[in-house]
Amino acid sequence: MKILVPVKRIAALEEDFEIRDDGRDVDGDFINWDLNEWDDYSLETAMQIKEAAGGEPEVVVVTVGPDDAEEVLRKCLAKGADRAIRVWDDALEGADQLAIARVLAGVAKTEAPDLILAGVQSSDHSHGCTGIALSALLDMPHAAVVAAMTYSAGDAKVRVQRELEGGMLHAVDVSTPAVLTIQLGINTPRYASLRGIKQAAARPIEELSAADLGADFASASRVRRMYVPEKSRAQMIEGSPAEQAARIAEIIREATGA
Amino acid sequence: MSGILVVAEHRQGVLRPVSLELVSAVQDVRGALGDKVTVAVIGAGARAHQQTLSMAGVDELVFIDTPDAEFDPEVTEAALAALAAEIRPSLVVVPHSVDSMGYAASLAIRNGYGFATDVFGVAADGAAVVATRGGYGQKVNVELEFPGASTVLLALRGGTWKPPVDAASPAARDFAFSAPASRSKNVEFISPPATNDVDMTAKEFILSVGRGVGEEDNIERFRELADTVGAALGCSRPVADSGWLPKSRQIGQSGKTAAQCKLYMAMGISGAIQHLAGMKHVETIIAVNTDPNASIFSVAKYGVIGDMFEIADELEKHFA
Numbered sequence: 295m296k297i298l299v300p301v302k303r304i305a306a307l308e309e310d311f312e313i314r315d316d317g318r319d320v321d322g323d324f325i326n327w328d329l330n331e332w333d334d335y336s337l338e339t340a341m342q343i344k345e346a347a348g349g350e351p352e353v354v355v356v357t358v359g360p361d362d363a364e365e366v367l368r369k370c371l372a373k374g375a376d377r378a379i380r381v382w383d384d385a386l387e388g389a390d391q392l393a394i395a396r397v398l399a400g401v402a403k404t405e406a407p408d409l410i411l412a413g414v415q416s417s418d419h420s421h422g423c424t425g426i427a428l429s430a431l432l433d434m435p436h437a438a439v440v441a442a443m444t445y446s447a448g449d450a451k452v453r454v455q456r457e458l459e460g461g462m463l464h465a466v467d468v469s470t471p472a473v474l475t476i477q478l479g480i481n482t483p484r485y486a487s488l489r490g491i492k493q494a495a496a497r498p499i500e501e502l503s504a505a506d507l508g509a510d511f512a513s514a515s516r517v518r519r520m521y522v523p524e525k526s527r528a529q530m531i532e533g534s535p536a537e538q539a540a541r542i543a544e545i546i547r548e549a550t551g552a
Numbered sequence: 553m554s555g556i557l558v559v560a561e562h563r564q565g566v567l568r569p570v571s572l573e574l575v576s577a578v579q580d581v582r583g584a585l586g587d588k589v590t591v592a593v594i595g596a597g598a599r600a601h602q603q604t605l606s607m608a609g610v611d612e613l614v615f616i617d618t619p620d621a622e623f624d625p626e627v628t629e630a631a632l633a634a635l636a637a638e639i640r641p642s643l644v645v646v647p648h649s650v651d652s653m654g655y656a657a658s659l660a661i662r663n664g665y666g667f668a669t670d671v672f673g674v675a676a677d678g679a680a681v682v683a684t685r686g687g688y689g690q691k692v693n694v695e696l697e698f699p700g701a702s703t704v705l706l707a708l709r710g711g712t713w714k715p716p717v718d719a720a721s722p723a724a725r726d727f728a729f730s731a732p733a734s735r736s737k738n739v740e741f742i743s744p745p746a747t748n749d750v751d752m753t754a755k756e757f758i759l760s761v762g763r764g765v766g767e768e769d770n771i772e773r774f775r776e777l778a779d780t781v782g783a784a785l786g787c788s789r790p791v792a793d794s795g796w797l798p799k800s801r802q803i804g805q806s807g808k809t810a811a812q813c814k815l816y817m818a819m820g821i822s823g824a825i826q827h828l829a830g831m832k833h834v835e836t837i838i839a840v841n842t843d844p845n846a847s848i849f850s851v852a853k854y855g856v857i858g859d860m861f862e863i864a865d866e867l868e869k870h871f872a
Contacts, residue, residue, distance in 0.1 A: 307688045309845055320688060392661050414653070419687050420825060421669050422648075423657035426625075430658035435735035436625060438654040455742065458563070458650050460809050461799065464623075465739040475653070479793035514660055514667040519695040520687065528839060528855030538856045539866030542817075542838055545854060546781055549815040549836050550757055 295351040295447045297340040298407035300398050300425070301333040301370060303363040304418040318517045319388075329366040332413025334483035336476040339443070340411050341374050341484070347447035352376045354405055358386065358397045364499055371494035372486035378497070383504035383511075390513035391419075395427035400507030402432055409452070410473040414439050422475075429473035436473040437466055441480055445470075555588035556581070557641040559632065560605060561651055562593065563623070564741060567601045570647040570708075572715035575609045577674055577708050578645055584676030585642045590614055592727075594631045596621040599724075608718040614727045622738045625654035627731050632659055634729035641703060643681055645674070648707035660705045666698025669707040670825075681706070690825055690847060711829060744799060752786055752801060757815045760786035760803050764820015764841065764860050768796040774819065777864045780871045786810070788821045804830035819860040823848030 304327070311324035337355065344351045355370040356379040357363050367378035381397050389397075402410060410432075412425030422438075429436035441457035452470055455463040457477050468474070486494070504511060531541045556578045560571035571591075578589060590612045593601050598615040605613055616631045618624070628651075636644060646652045648670045660667035666681065673684030673693075680697060681704040687694040698704045752758065759778040765771060771791075778785040785801060792802035803810050804827035810816070816834045821827065822843060828851050831837065839852035840860050849855045856863060 305688060307691050311691075313692070320692065392657070392667060395657070395661065418689060420689075422653045423660075423667070423669055426654060427657035427661045430661050436654065436658070437736065438625070439650045453739070456650060456654070458741075459568075459805060461744040461802070463742040463744075465742060466736050467739055468736040478789065514665065514701065515683075515696040515698055517694055518682065518697045520692050521695075522691070523693045525850045528837075528849045528852035530849075530855045530857065535858055535862040536866045538858060539863055540870065542854075542856065542863070542867055543870035545836065545838060546757075546815065546817075550782060 295347065296405060296407040297343060297351055297353050298402055298405055298410045299333070299337050299340050299353060299355045299370070299375070300410070300412050300428070301337065301355050301357050301366055302330045302413070302416045302424075303327050303357060303359050303366045304330045304416050306418065313520055313522070317519050317521070319520055327362070327365070329369050330413055330416045330418075332415060332417070332476065332478060335478055335480050336411040336413050337370055337373060337375065338481045338483040339476050340409075342481060343409070343445060343447055344374075351447045354379065354407070356381065356398060356401050358382065358394050367499055368494045368497075369486065371497050372490040373484055374490065377500065379500045379502060381502045381504060381507070386504055386511060388517070389511060390515045391421045391424045392427050392514040393511040395424050395431060396511045397504055397507060398424070398428050399431035400504075401502070402428065408447075408471050409445075410434070410471075412473065412475050414475045414477050425473055425475040432473070434471055434473050435468050437468050438475045439477050440474045441477045443474065443480070554640050555586035555590060555642070557636060557639060557644045558589060558591045558610075559644065559646040560591055560593045560601065561647050561649060562595065562601060563651075565597070565600065565621070567604050568647065568649070569715065570649065570710035571605070572607060573710060573713040574645050574647060574708055575607060576713040576716055578643065579609050581643065581674055581676045581681070584679060585681065588612065590639060590641070591722075592616060592632065592635055594618060594628050595623070602724055606720055606722055607716040608720045609716045610720060610722040613722050613724040615724070616727050616729065618731055619734070620738055623651050623654070624734050624736060624738060625651075625658070626736070627734055629655040629659045629662075630732050631729050633663055635727055636663070636703060638727075642679070643674075644703060644705045646705070646707050648709050652707050656705060656707050663703070664701070666701030666704035667706075668696050670709050671706045672709045672712045674706060674708070686825070709829070711832065750784055750800060752784060752803065753809060753811050755784040755810065756812050757783040758786045758803060758810055758813050759783035759817045759819065760788060760821060761791060761819050761860070762788035762821030763790045765791060765796075768794070770861075771796050773861070773864065777868055780868050782871075783815075783817065788827055789824065803827070810834070818848050818852070819863070821848055822846040823851065
């Protein structure tokens, strides 16, 4: 049994940032990188399935990104993933999420996992579509925004609860192999142990070039322009905490008529 | 170029309001991208929504019967692929929703459509679609184009366009397709536990706490504050996910829609997209946050840059 967990290195902008000269992205100097928050939960889901089955299922993490994207894979290894794969090709610079899904599909075809657990979305661009695009390329059954699931290694189906708008849940049985996108809150992700972190630093990362996978990586969109929107801004209440609180009290009284 | 396809969304027999917002969203581009606006409803009993969808701006309603009344991603995708193959739309719009997250990307990649999600601006440049969405945690706007795509599929953000107000009598027809053998099975809907705790949807004044509350032991402090000022205590997703407050108190798109809320005080909430989207209907939002760049300040009417604990202590004195 094998579980594939695609993860993403996400970009967080510094407080002040500049748009690149070509107007199509933010200048890389103003970006800090981290593991996508949703991917902590999908990895934890995989680890719990692995542990419940006595450790036999193999958990493989994969990311599409340049050399320094390796860091997020080491984080996953430190938390217990068995193997880590990084795919890159300079031609993927500026690729959209559907192109990334095509690359991931190349890896998934080789790995032939029983389950693919992706995050619902990434915290930087929030497309919420890579996992489901991947399911299409593999022709696998799928469910998005999974907030709870019942599954043991080897089951022919997985019972998921999709988290709908307004707090409602929708229970669905999905045949496996399947692709699920995992929602925040489905579990409590573990922290990596110091020992895990130390060991992960020395573990190999398998590297593939997109060309090795031999597919075409067409995007379905292209950035035409990126800009900072004019934002409405709250009327700021200045002063000491006592003065600020006094003004808040007034606003509350006006609004509630109390 | 032959028209625009709008996909309506319904659940448990009720049309989701975003469906009609989508009809408004495409009106500005109908000249450039195609004259005819077709609205499709998928599911057993789809015809039940005919009257609700018979609004100005809709030229044609298409009902697609399926084995189940409720959503199945593979059946929905197959229905839309078949319909799109017939009408060859230049633009297809679906709600950016939990359901569409289950099929839209699949539909787009299998059929070679241009594609973008969580779009809040739709325009035409000549006969080409231009979509605007947020990027980098909504800190920038991103304009997207779709070179070479003869059909573009956009998932549009709810609450962005106002639904049409005038009724009309669009043509209506059924459309048949061969539904694939489904590989998932609809089991049941589970309502959030009916708590005797509180009904946040009915509250007019809500005081919510976010990650800034720091630890579970501090919740009590804000429960007291909420009581003192006459507010119901709510929270953001991370607080509910940590189990510090029940899910029934979570405010925002994925939690309870605080439909009646008129005054919202957000303390220590930086404002994830889903939280902001779920609260933007509220007339007065007061935000207290230590981070001057917190996204919540872009939707709040009043902002306080400061420590939520200090503000709590001071505020309480005014309601003693």
